[in-house]
Amino acid sequence: MSVSRREFVAGVSAATVLAASSGRGFAQAWVPTRDVELVIPFGVGGGSDLLARIIGKIIVEEKLIPTSLVMNNRPGGGGAVGVGYISASKAKDPHTIVLVNGTTQITPILKPEAKTLSEVQPIANVMLDDFLLFVRGDSKYKTIKEFADDVKSKPDKTVNFGTGGTTDVMGITIFSRALGKEINPVNFNSGGEALTALLGGHVDGCVGNPLEFMGHLKSGAVRALGVFRDTRFAAFPDVPTMKESGITVPNFQMWRGLAMPKGVDEAAQAYWQGIMKKVNESATMKKYIADNVATEAPIYGKDFEKFLADQEKLYRDLLGKPA
Known part of the structure; x- marks a missing residue:
């Protein structure tokens, strides 16, 4: 069976990323074969929705995948509604990706019955936001x-x-x-x-x-x-820090990234890590992050999982809710 040059290049790219990230060598290549659904577990107009639209714009305009991309907002419950939809309807589906952020991690800390970040497979981080x-x-x-x-x-x-x-x-x-x-x-x-x-x-x-x-x-x-940090923003030089004003608050940031349904195989994870690397390196993304006074923070695969474990500890410490 013959394959197109585009499919071949995408497949080699995915396998290469997997080999580099997992250390276990070559794996079966994977590429999307039908429409990809990008689930946004938050309402229209919020930070996650805005970031999702930029990621989608880059993927579509730069033709990073060989199929169409469909956006799907499913807000509610601090991310629980959207993640619940994925868990119930999109289990192990490599054609589904989802926006995740600090909210999907903090929600189950505050409400242990709400399963959010634990129900998905982290793929890549994009940026960090201050408050x-x-x-x-x-x-x-x-x-x-x-x-x-x-x-x-x-x-x-x-x-x-x-x-x-x-x-x-x-x-x-x-x-x-x-x-x-x-x-x-x-x-x-x-x-x-x-x-x-x-x-x-x-x-x-x-x-x-x-x-x-x-x-x-x-x-x-x-x-x-x-x-809510130790230094003023260059874009808002007249806005003081809380600490400058005599209000002692700890630093914390909102991470924003991408995940997939739990149980997706490593080849598909590697493919989407490769796609997100291209998204993060895009001039469109870099401009978006700079324009919105955020911080570039590309992290992938196992490194992203470790980062999230560290963030979980930080959030729990700040909220006084030990594991």
Whole structure:
């Protein structure tokens, strides 16, 4: 049976990546033979959805796979609904890929009955996002100190924060502990929905990643008050760190990557690692990450799995929930 040059090159590439990543030598090559489904277990307009659209754009426009790519948003439950769909309907299917992030890891820490990251096979990381605290552009709060002092002056759970996922909840938890006051999280399916609530005046603030708020930051519709890391962003030089403002919060970041259904064979894993390497090296991706004040963090295969194990420990330590 003859094969096209394209299939041959894709197959050799997949086998080469597998040999390099697993150390077990040559394996049966694999390429997609039907449409690929990219599952986004979060709502439209959030950080995961935005990243998924860029990954999809690169895969399609640069013709990285020989078949079509279909996007499928399945939000809810901090990623549990989308991952549950994969576990129930797409088990061992190498034609299914899924966006994963810190939310899919933190959700089961906070809600042990919610199985998310443990139900998929990690493939590759793309980037890391830091966090800021945002208020509406016309808010009376001009500084993080003014905001913090007002929170501390009120009863617990009087101040409402919009959240687009459990990483946002984690940010609110960290901020609450630093102030000694409980802030009330109002949960939405995505950062986009949380932003809409903030713009509508339905919540007092949000903790989120720059990429979810960038357009509205530039327009002045929202205002960043404080940074959850040790250094200011070059893109926001006037926004101080929490620590500069006397609020002691630990550093944490949102990782964002790609996974597959549990049980997919190693040849298919190697193929998608190779595809994601090309995605990460794309000028389109590099521009997207730079424009959204994120950090490039390409990690693949077993190295990604180790990274996630370390992140799990960090998240549990920050939340005071040991394994």
